[in-house]
Structures are given as C-alpha cells and as structure tokens.
C-alpha cells in the first residue's frame with residue numbers, strides 16, 4: 594500500500610499533501626492531456642539515490658514536446674523538485690511521480706493557452722508485481738487488446754491517455770487470474786506489458802521488440818541492454834511472434850515499478866523450467882547490486898537526493 598506523503602511539489606514549491614488540488618473540470622481529467630514519469634529512489638549505503646533521474650526528466654520533456662506542451666520549468670528545476678519531494682518527506686526509498694498537465698477549467702478540447710501545471714509526488718512503494726514475483730516469476734497472458742498503433746497515439750510519449758490502453762490490458766489479465774497482460778501491436782507482433790517492456794531469451798540470445806513506435810522506450814529496458822553489453826550477452830531488437838514466447842528458455846519484463854521480473858508462464862504454458870532463469874537472475878543481481886554497492890555504477894546512473 595502507498596503511504597500518504599506529507600508534502601507534494603506543486604508548481605514550483607512544496608505544499609502540504611491536502612493542498613495539492615485541481616478543479617473537477619481540469620482538462621487532463623477529461624481528455625487525458627498529461628505527461629508523466631515514474632522514477633525510483635533506492636536506499637544505498639551512501640544514502641538515498643535516484644536512479645537515472647536525468648534520463649527520466651529528459652523523457653518527460655520528450656513526451657511534452659511530442660504533444661507541443663510547454664513545461665514552464667527547466668529540466669534542472671524538475672530534477673531539483675524531485676529531490677525536494679523525496680527529502681521533504683524524509684524518505685529513504687521512494688517512487689517519484691512527476692506529472693505535467695493542462696489544469697484549465699473549461700471544456701474546449703484543444704489544449705488551452707494557459708500555463709501547464711506540474712506536480713511531483715514521492716511516496717513509498719514496494720515491488721509492483723510482488724516480492725514473490727521477483728523471486729519466482731509471474732504468470733502472464735497475451736491480451737485480447739492490441740497496443741496503440743503508431744499512427745493513432747504515440748507510445749513513445751508517456752502520456753496519461755495511453756494508460757487507458759494499459760488499464761484494459763491489466764484489468765483483463767487480472768480478471769482471468771494472471772499477474773499481468775502482454776499486448777501485441779497492430780501487426781500481431783509482441784509489443785510490451787501493460788506497464789513493462791519485455792525480453793525473451795532463447796539459446797543464450799536475448800530478444801526484445803524494437804523501438805518501432807509500438808512500445809515505450811523504457812529506461813529499465815535500456816539499463817538491461819547496457820548490462821547485457823557489459824556481460825557480453827547478445828541482444829537483438831527484433832519483432833517477436835507470439836509462439837516465440839511459448840518456446841522461450843526465459844522471459845522477463847522490465848519497468849521502473851516492476852523492476853526486473855521473471856515470467857514463469859504465458860497463457861498457462863510454462864516457460865523454461867517455470868522459474869526464474871539464469872539470465873533474469875543475473876540481470877536482477879546486477880540491477881539491485883547498483884543499490885547495495887555490489888555493482889559499480891560505471892554509467893553514472895545514481896544521483897544522491899541530498900547534495901553532500
């Protein structure tokens with residue numbers, strides 16, 4: 594369960610949680626006109642550190658650019674706001690949710706000519722698909738819903754409206770007793786989970802769907818690809834057919850919330866040995882090692898919440 598944070602960064606300053614409010618006629622509520630991020634802060638021996646903060650803030654601004662939305666703050670101000678949100682709530686680990694949205698009151702569809710509002714919430718959050726999922730794998734299904742087509746709504750933008758698609762996918766999966774659903778793209782090839790990118794391992798080669806307009810360019814996806822390079826493992830960005838899931842030696846999903854989670858079955862077909870595979874395990878080890886100090890952060894991905 595999420596604990597309620599004491600303070601939220603709202604339009605440039607920290608304010609008490611209950612004061613960070615919008616009107617019921619807020620444009621973003623009616624039309625999905627928001628862009629947002631999910632960022633994790635990990636407890637480390639050197640104090641709380643934000644993971645890939647600059648890359649997440651860059652993606653927030655990229656999402657805004659796609660929608661011609663002007664965020665009335667600099668990237669540095671958002672970075673500082675993220676840190677302030679964590680520090681002011683005395684959190685050692687956190688999930689950060691920066692969101693930029695049209696807050697205008699009125700029912701016009703085109704984005705109103707008013708300053709975009711920005712909020713940053715920080716709260717405690719455990720493993721998204723459960724600790725058991727991280728250790729033993731999760732059961733997923735291929736969704737009856739397809740992911741957005743590239744010429745409908747851009748999946749490269751992390752926009753509020755996109756998450757109606759994700760909600761349909763994950764609600765259907767949970768209704769049928771799965772942990773998560775995986776969507777195909779409009780060509781019938783595998784795209785991504787409701788909130789995770791996907792990796793498939795066969796004969797020691799790692800496959801993942803390409804950045805072809807049908808997935809979010811996940812930062813955990815990128816992290817795993819860089820780990821693979823460091824570990825001399827081959828990664829191929831290729832279209833993946835549904836049956837390749839069933840025949841995989843290993844599958845794992847990646848996301849800021851989900852972290853690196855093995856998949857033990859797809860559509861009730863057991864994947865590999867039906868438990869966490871060796872490549873997923875080594876990726877997890879490298880990933881969580883960044884925060885325990887066992888993995889040297891040669892990429893400069895960690896950034897302290899408090900400047901020392």
Ligand code: PMP
Pocket residue numbers: 631759785786787788789790808809810811812813814847848849850
């Ligand atoms: N795909 C979708 C649809 C997502 O919502 C997320 C979570 N942000 C991801 C992939 C994974 O992205 P990241 O690793 O940057 O969190």
